Amino acid sequence: MTTPHRDTDARRRGRPPATNARELELAALRLFSEHGFDDTTVEEIAAVAGVSRRTFFRYFDSKSAALWHQFDGEVQRLRTAFDAVSPHTPLMDAIREVVVGVNHYRAEDVPELRTRMHLISTVPALQTSAGPHYDAWERAVSDFAARRLNQPPDTLYPLAIGRTTLAASRAAFDQWLTTADTDLTTYLDLSLHALANGFDTRTR
Amino acid sequence: MTTPHRDTDARRRGRPPATNARELELAALRLFSEHGFDDTTVEEIAAVAGVSRRTFFRYFDSKSAALWHQFDGEVQRLRTAFDAVSPHTPLMDAIREVVVGVNHYRAEDVPELRTRMHLISTVPALQTSAGPHYDAWERAVSDFAARRLNQPPDTLYPLAIGRTTLAASRAAFDQWLTTADTDLTTYLDLSLHALANGFDTRTR
């Protein structure tokens, strides 16, 4: 991850930044939607934000990274939510509540979220870039599970719980994308309940 | 996926292929291990196999695709195994048995498998390319679950089952990679049992 310029502004010394990650992200999101990911060059994204190609790569490691900016932010919100959860809530319940809680979006943010997730789940070149971002998300869950189970995070159970939690959540996202207007959190809750039930078809 | 030259040989007409996907895969695997993925150029891989750079891209869509050749083959073996499973075996049991069954490897194939999986799970540029390959694997499971549940494959339950099955299997693979010599299938069986139990910590 690039850590170029701290967003927290108390007016620093040198030349002020001409843009920021968020602005570049929005420019990328717009162009990707209009012309497609492959037919958009970094040059064009940078131009929309009013900076040079070189500067784009100071904010993002790759062309696709711009789309993962918000997602990466969710990882941090996940971790803080896990830190705040009651130690008496059973493990899988705690995970479900945290994931669902982090995914409450304001109505005005939903269209952008839909656009981004639609791109991520349809454009092959973007699926291709998902790996490291998903890993970080999974690790947040694995670390929590590891603390609860009193095991190292890279052992079977914590690993499996982190990975399957993301897997179930992604299924919920995909389902949400193809439906008209059911709430995202409804699908997340459903999918994570199913996970905690071992997909027992009798209990549905 | 590139479909360049049918491997099934009954001696066709034109100029005979100078290499094949398997040979290129082995060349890539060796160079990636020795010099690292990033420090290996497609030019070098092609040279080891005795062909030109241009020809490499006739067999694989990308430099990383060479490493996924065997994995992609497993998807087909998964599908045929699912077709052969007894309709009376409960869903999650069937999935576990099929996945475990497909992952029995001959002892002489294990070193190559370890090398490949180690590269896949440690090199960022390779994690980055995993998405589409994982998707195909998941879809094989989702399609089976969909038939069993009598639902379309792109609905919540089949989707979630396909994705979480891969997630649990990958956790088992990772655990197997970090241990010395426990059998892979042992971990797979453990992880998929845990999945079917909803990671109920009381039953362990």
Place this chain on the structure above:
DNA sequence: CGTCTATTCGGCACTGAGTGCCGAATATTG
């Protein structure tokens, strides 16, 4: 105000992945 220093920006040059195109090479068919 003038100078120093910190920080970002823009441009240049370079490597390497991936692609389109076309003629050369090499096989079978008749």
Place this chain on the structure above:
DNA sequence: CAATATTCGGCACTCAGTGCCGAATAGACG
């Protein structure tokens, strides 16, 4: 031997990503 089918190699091109360096622009300090 001629026709046809198929793969190969090479060239040229676009674009992502990176290292480097000087220019630009701000605050700090005399």
